[in-house]
Amino acid sequence: MIELRGVHKTFGSNAVLRGVDLTIAKGTSMVIIGGSGTGKSVTLKCILGLIKPDGGTITLDGQDVTRGDRDAFLARFGMLFQGGALFDSLRIWENVAFRLLRGSLARPKAEAREIAIEKLRRVGLGPQVADLFPAELSGGMQKRVSLARAIAANPEIIFFDEPTTGLDPIMSGVINDLIREIVVEMGATAMTITHDMSSVRAIADHVAMLHGGKVRWTGPVSEMDATPDPYVQQFIHGRAEGPIESLR
């Protein structure tokens, strides 16, 4: 279980997180929604330790994430980045098997390649892409490779940062279905950041909406449409009019 209590983060004079409280139960899929600049990515990066929060606590199974063995902590995570973040200089299979080729999870090269090809197959890519470089693939294929890399070491927790950004609606649907299938199949805890409401409905067990640096609303996805919260209603229906100010 991941728990955030009173997490604060300020960049210069911009207070992005102003006391975020959030609980993600083990084996569930939490989707965080909210407008641009509301601190969704900052929240995710604080959990991973990529950004150090100014205040508050973040625990994983009761243990403070800032203490203990960092490698062992990170080995429990997989992450799909918004832009894929594939390493340009490495072949596709080497990207997927990155964690399996070095560090505490290292294994023989042939075995790592075999696992990479199996993970590529799991996300719908054939072995013929294994020896290509990321620049030779389309955006959708890169997203799939990034997903394969995120699941390569069978992590307990997977983070998805805007998994469908920049993809056409059909490819978005394919990625959403893949994420849902993989999360259920692996029994992993998942946390997804997205603006895409079709992703929310396809991926989420629970939804949390960030606004003003705090969690504005959280609950099961089945209750999202019925909530009277005007912020949630404006966001999920994409209305220009409402309590969330928009620039025109």
Added chain:
Amino acid sequence: MILLSPVAGLGRMVLGLLSNLGRVAIYAAQVVSHIFRPPFYPREFLHALMQIGWFSLPVVGMTALFTGGALALQIYAGGQRFSAEAVVPAIVAIGMARELGPVLGGLMVAARVASSIAAEIGTMKVTEQIDALVTLSTNPLKYLAVPRVVAATLAVPVLVAVGDSIGIMGGWLVGVQRLDFNSAAYIKNTVDFLEMWDITSGLLKGAAFGFLVALMGCYHGMNSGRGAQGVGRATKSAVVSASVLIFAANYLLTELFFS
């Protein structure tokens, strides 16, 4: 107050410079401390060695060839004023080995390598590849900076040695073809006057310059700002700071070795 504002500006500039120097020193200490601690990345090291050493050979060789030739012409023209044309082989050899070989070699590597390292790492930062490395339990400093810094520290002395040889050959070519020196006498003069310390000191300078070049490329790349403009600024800063540091280190090492 208006009169004080330039002083305040100067103060801010000096403070900024000092804090940058402190950050670079801490970064350098971190890189050096990680050189001897596992895990090691031999594949990344060999790749960097090829990129920095092997692929810099043509540009360093061409620079040395023309510099050696021009040096021979200049020394001949200057030596003529007091009938000392015969010193051309010795001065070309000593000048190339002690100063021009390492400094020009270092500058060419700075232009070619510091820029490419800063642009590559800066782009990796902008596209979240550095964050991805961290989430894959890999220390970016260890994976990206250490192999490049070690490779440059080892490769640049070799480039300097090759550059020295080609530069001396450039002087010999001009001496024999344009200035009517006897080929055997030119070579004998070069060998007689050149001492082992002339060569060794140049190679040590090369190692120091290689370290600085790769360090600046990695430091500015890792601290790159956002977007294309941020990467462009990091690349420019890497080349400028590496070049300035090469000149400063050259003076300090010359004081240390020869004063």
